Amino acid sequence: MKDKLLVIVGPTASGKTSLAIEVAKKYNGEIICADSRTIYKGMDIGTAKPSKAEQQEIAHHLLDIIEPGEVFSAADFKKACTKAVKDIRARGKLPIVVGGSGLYIDAYLFDYQFRNSQPIADVSQMNRGQILELAKKTYPEEMNNIDINNIQRLTQLLERGPVDKSDTKKLKIKCKIIGLNPEKLMLKQNIAKRTRQMLNNSFVQEVEALRKKYGKDCPSLQTIGYKQAGAMLDGQIKLNDVETTINSATQDLAKRQITWFKRNKAITWVINPTEALKIAKQYLESI
Numbered sequence: 001m002k003d004k005l006l007v008i009v010g011p012t013a014s015g016k017t018s019l020a021i022e023v024a025k026k027y028n029g030e031i032i033c034a035d036s037r038t039i040y041k042g043m044d045i046g047t048a049k050p051s052k053a054e055q056q057e058i059a060h061h062l063l064d065i066i067e068p069g070e071v072f073s074a075a076d077f078k079k080a081c082t083k084a085v086k087d088i089r090a091r092g093k094l095p096i097v098v099g100g101s102g103l104y105i106d107a108y109l110f111d112y113q114f115r116n117s118q119p120i121a122d123v124s125q126m127n128r129g130q131i132l133e134l135a136k137k138t139y140p141e142e143m144n145n146i147d148i149n150n151i152q153r154l155t156q157l158l159e160r161g162p163v164d165k166s167d168t169k170k171l172k173i174k175c176k177i178i179g180l181n182p183e184k185l186m187l188k189q190n191i192a193k194r195t196r197q198m199l200n201n202s203f204v205q206e207v208e209a210l211r212k213k214y215g216k217d218c219p220s221l222q223t224i225g226y227k228q229a230g231a232m233l234d235g236q237i238k239l240n241d242v243e244t245t246i247n248s249a250t251q252d253l254a255k256r257q258i259t260w261f262k263r264n265k266a267i268t269w270v271i272n273p274t275e276a277l278k279i280a281k282q283y284l285e286s287i
Contacts, residue, residue: 007097
């Protein structure tokens with residue numbers, strides 16, 4: 001298992017983290033978090049970070065590494081992930097990359113070459129209109145050659161700038177990629193359950209404390225959950241509407257994540273953790 005690398009992807013609330021922890025326990029692994037929000041210190045409840053007990057039991061990398069408001073680009077992730085994989089292997093353990101941030105995952109697996117050292121913006125939480133407007137403003141020349149309805153291409157442009165032509169469809173990293181994608185109703189229920197748990201676990205107080213420390217206009221606090229709770233604190237929506245709006249925004253995010261990952265034909269898709277564990281077992285125990 002010396003050169004094995006397992007990657008677990010999928011939409012938010014699909015059970016990726018629990019699956020990764022289970023595999024890590026069984027196969028002496030450590031987890032590398034590929035998430036554009038769990039990198040932030042203090043953003044714990046709203047990002048559904050692994051519990052302190054889980055982090056103590058299984059080592060997690062690229063978790064709580066920067067302050068809200070700081071920038072951590074896909075290029076930064078690629079560099080940090082490469083280092084983490086090397087470090088984990090050097091200690092004779094299995095690296096497990098897990099997350100729902102498609103650009104982070106692709107940057108590492110496809111060895112993206114970035115022209116921008118920093119992203120123009122974190123577009124993961126923007127809607128289609130906002131992405132299009134920012135792309136036109138930032139890269140007017142490149143927009144002449146891009147289908148404005150291709151939201152994935154616009155997202156890539158903003159996240160990593162104009163890209164030198166290269167083979168970005170072929171994996172550059174040897175690994176096994178498992179995609180966890182529950183049935184629609186199950187995923188919707190998972191999202192609703194997690195939102196309710198967040199709100200019952202002092203999430204609004206977390207948002208309030210972060211806004212006080214970093215300012216309510218902090219970019220990371222404009223992401224799903226934090227944005228809706230902030231709107232409630234500002235009197236823009238009622239408390240009863242926070243849960244509904246978070247669920248709706250999270251469901252939209254899950255759809256975008258699935259669309260992104262479906263482009264990668266190297267992913268083996270399953271609908272539940274039991275199937276995923278069987279595939280992981282076959283891969284990790286093979287010669």
